[in-house]
Every structure is written in structure tokens, then in C-alpha cells.
Amino acid sequence: MTQISAPSSTSLAALGWSKTFEAQLTPEQTALAPMRIATVHRSRVTALSPSGTVKLNLPAHANTTDFAVGDWVLVDRETDTVTRRLERSSLLRRRTEGTRAPQLIAANIDTLFIVTSCNADFNPARLERYLAHANEAGTTPVILLTKADMVADAASYQSRAAALQRGLEVVTLNAKDTESAAALARWCGPGQTVALVGSSGVGKSTLLNTLAAKDDATAQPTSGIREDDAKGRHTTTSRSLHGVKGGGLAIDTPGMRSLHVSDIGVGLDKLFSEIAELAPECRFRDCTHAHxxxxxxxxxxxxxxLDPDRLERWRKLSEENRVNTPVATGPRGNKIMKKGRTKR
Incomplete structure (x- = not known):
């Protein structure tokens, strides 16, 4: 069972409430209770409020998949029924194989901690996928390199990670070490929300336990990795919201190895800003930068x-994004969404 830990202070501000959400309320809605979604399961949704954890009731037309951990909702105080979801300041989502609608991962996050480790899990191409999604979501990405204490040269991992995006911050740490985790304090202050993403076994749950100072009874379960390929087992099976030291909140997520790109053109332009800035100087407007x-x-x-490998990764992600992004076709007023086609 997922253990939910609220911040030590249980005001709305401590849960991440801000003027952005306050401004969305209408005069008729001021009597409703603002709450923040803490867990989303197949058949139930829970939220944090200043008075504690609440099991929410959804209106007849709603589904649990309509909500993301971190969402702000307005709730009827008598029935605990959700009446409205407020507009999000940021939304991290991904499209999975064989599904029409994207999967919602986390909402209203200020910083995305992309966690990888100083071993075979370190994969620049996969990190670029996370960065593109973070950029598109409207959140600030920070790469966290765990298991830095287990390698002789963590600096090489840090320099390779920092080169992936202009202005990207990279932090190396031992997820079990309280002093190392203190390096993350500026992103975990009162009312701030971070989310942790990355492969299984890289130390996300261990880091969350350190950030939240969880004891054995409330700690997120953790597991080791296979030494031959540095792959771990899924110990976190659902997303959940937790209070952390410093007054912030953290959203833990299950490990993700498959991360398709779709509808993230803005995110790719920011990730590959050096290519996006050169493109207007090309002779042809629709230049593919190939021939x-x-x-x-x-x-x-x-x-x-410009690194040719970097250009090749841009080309691969751009093509995948173009093919996977639905486009509207058909007459006005009767448009349908179809996938893009691969260029010949």
C-alpha cells in the first residue's frame, strides 16, 4: 500500500497552492474545498487537504485517467465529490504503444528530477527523451546522477550529461546520504513541487526516502539492480505525492524504459537549441539537414x-515525433485526427 506523507505544515500554500490557482476561482466556487491529488489508481483517487488525506468521489462523467498526481481540484465539502479540476501550470505526460490518449504522469510540477546512475543505465539518447518531455511540459529539468560514490570518475558522467542541453543543471549524489541530498534543497523549498522520473533501480525511491526522512514503516520500497546490465526491478508501481524536508513536495513515479515522443515540437527545439537556431539560415525552409x-x-x-551524433539523434527524435503526432484532417467542422506519415 502506498504511504502518503503530507508536509509538516498543512496549509494550502504548503501543498503548492498559489495565486495562479486562486485566480481561477469564480465567486460561486469559493465555498468549495481546494485539494491536491495525491494518488491515482484504477478505481480511486485520493487528495491532500489542510485537514488530511481524503478519498475523493468522482462525478458520473469523469474517469480516474482524467486526473494526474499533483492536480488541483475543487471538492464539495459535504460529499467529497470533485466538481472541477483547475487548469494546470505544467503537465508531464507520455504516449504509450497502442493507446489513443496520452498517459498523465504528473501535474503542476516546478522541477523534474531526471534520475540516472553512474553505470550502464547512463544513456544520453534516453536522457534526451526525458529532457524533451520536461521542456514540453513547462517544467525545469535537472539531471541527478546517483551512485556517484561507486565510480572512480563521476565527473565524466556529469560533463556528458551537462552537454545534453544548454543551461542544464546536473547534480551528482549518493541517494542514501542526507548531506548529498541537501544539494537539492533549493528545488524543494516551501510550496515547491518536484517529480522524480527515470529507469527502475537508479535510486528514485531511495532518494525520496532520504528527502522525506521516511522511517522503515513509511519508506517507499527499494530494490537492487542486476550487475551485468544495471537494470532494476519495478518497486514503485504507482505515482504518489509526498512531503519532503524543506517544506516542498515530491511525486514519485514508476520506472520507465519505454518513452515514445509525440507532440513535443517545442520541447525538441529547446533540447536541440543549437540546431533550431541554425535552421533559419538554411537555403530551404523545409530543410531536413541531411543532404x-x-x-x-x-x-x-x-x-x-556541431556533433554529428547529436544531429543524428535530433533527426531520429524529430522523425518519431512527426510520425507519432496526430494531425487534423478532413473538412472544417468534421476533422479527425490521424497519425503523420514517414517521409520517403
């Missing part, structure tokens, strides 16, 4: 100013 004459991006590769 066209007058391509400024290819010129930068030839001059040694």
Missing part, C-alpha cells in the same frame, strides 16, 4: 561546431 545544398546545420557539422 540539401546550402544547409547551415551540415556546414556546422563540417566545421566541427
Amino acid at each position: 540539401e545544398p546550402g544547409c547551415a546545420v551540415q556546414a556546422a557539422v563540417a566545421a566541427g561546431a
Whole structure:
């Protein structure tokens, strides 16, 4: 059973309430109780309020998949029924194989901690996928390198991670060490919300336990990794909201190895800003940066100013995004959404 820990202070502000959400209330809704979604399961949703944890009732037309951990909702005080979900300041979501609607991961997060470890789990291409999603979600990404105490040269991992996106912050730490976790304090202050994402076995749950100072009874379960490929087992099976030291909140998530990209054009432009900035200088407006004459991006590769591997990863993600992003087709007023097509 998931253990939910609220902040030590249980005011709305301590739960992340701000003027952004206050401004959305209408005069008729001031009597409703603002609450923050803490867990979303297949058949139930719970929320945190200043008075504690509440099991919510959903209106007849709603489904649990309509809500994300971190959402703010307005609740009828007598029936504990959700009457409205407030507009989100940020939303992290992903599209999974074989589904039409994207899966909601976390909402209203200020900082996304992308957790990886200094071993075989470290994969620049996968980290770029997380970064693109974070950029598109409207949250600030920070890469956390765990198990830094187990390698001789953690600095090389840090420099490789920092090169993935302009201005990206990277922190190396031992997830079990309280002093190392203190390096994250500036993102975990009163009312701030972080979410932790990454593969299984990289130390997300261990880090959450350290940040929240959880005891054995309330700690998130953890497990080790296979030494041959650094892959771990899923110990976190659902998303949940927890209070952490410093007055902030953290959303723990299950490990993700499959992370498809879809509808994240803005996120990719920020991730590959050096390519996005060169593109307007290309001779052709629809340049693919592959073989066209007058391509400024290819010129930068030839001059040694742009890593060709980086360009190849941009090309792969851009094509995947284009193919997976639905586009509206058909006459006005009767449009349907279809997937894009692969370029020949």
C-alpha cells in the first residue's frame, strides 16, 4: 500500500497552492474545498487537504485517467465529490504503444528530477527523451546522477550529461546520504513541487526516502539492480505525492524504459537549441539537414561546431515525433485526427 506523507505544515500554500490557482476561482466556487491529488489508481483517487488525506468521489462523467498526481481540484465539502479540476501550470505526460490518449504522469510540477546512475543505465539518447518531455511540459529539468560514490570518475558522467542541453543543471549524489541530498534543497523549498522520473533501480525511491526522512514503516520500497546490465526491478508501481524536508513536495513515479515522443515540437527545439537556431539560415525552409545544398546545420557539422551524433539523434527524435503526432484532417467542422506519415 502506498504511504502518503503530507508536509509538516498543512496549509494550502504548503501543498503548492498559489495565486495562479486562486485566480481561477469564480465567486460561486469559493465555498468549495481546494485539494491536491495525491494518488491515482484504477478505481480511486485520493487528495491532500489542510485537514488530511481524503478519498475523493468522482462525478458520473469523469474517469480516474482524467486526473494526474499533483492536480488541483475543487471538492464539495459535504460529499467529497470533485466538481472541477483547475487548469494546470505544467503537465508531464507520455504516449504509450497502442493507446489513443496520452498517459498523465504528473501535474503542476516546478522541477523534474531526471534520475540516472553512474553505470550502464547512463544513456544520453534516453536522457534526451526525458529532457524533451520536461521542456514540453513547462517544467525545469535537472539531471541527478546517483551512485556517484561507486565510480572512480563521476565527473565524466556529469560533463556528458551537462552537454545534453544548454543551461542544464546536473547534480551528482549518493541517494542514501542526507548531506548529498541537501544539494537539492533549493528545488524543494516551501510550496515547491518536484517529480522524480527515470529507469527502475537508479535510486528514485531511495532518494525520496532520504528527502522525506521516511522511517522503515513509511519508506517507499527499494530494490537492487542486476550487475551485468544495471537494470532494476519495478518497486514503485504507482505515482504518489509526498512531503519532503524543506517544506516542498515530491511525486514519485514508476520506472520507465519505454518513452515514445509525440507532440513535443517545442520541447525538441529547446533540447536541440543549437540546431533550431541554425535552421533559419538554411537555403530551404523545409530543410531536413541531411543532404540539401546550402544547409547551415551540415556546414556546422563540417566545421566541427556541431556533433554529428547529436544531429543524428535530433533527426531520429524529430522523425518519431512527426510520425507519432496526430494531425487534423478532413473538412472544417468534421476533422479527425490521424497519425503523420514517414517521409520517403
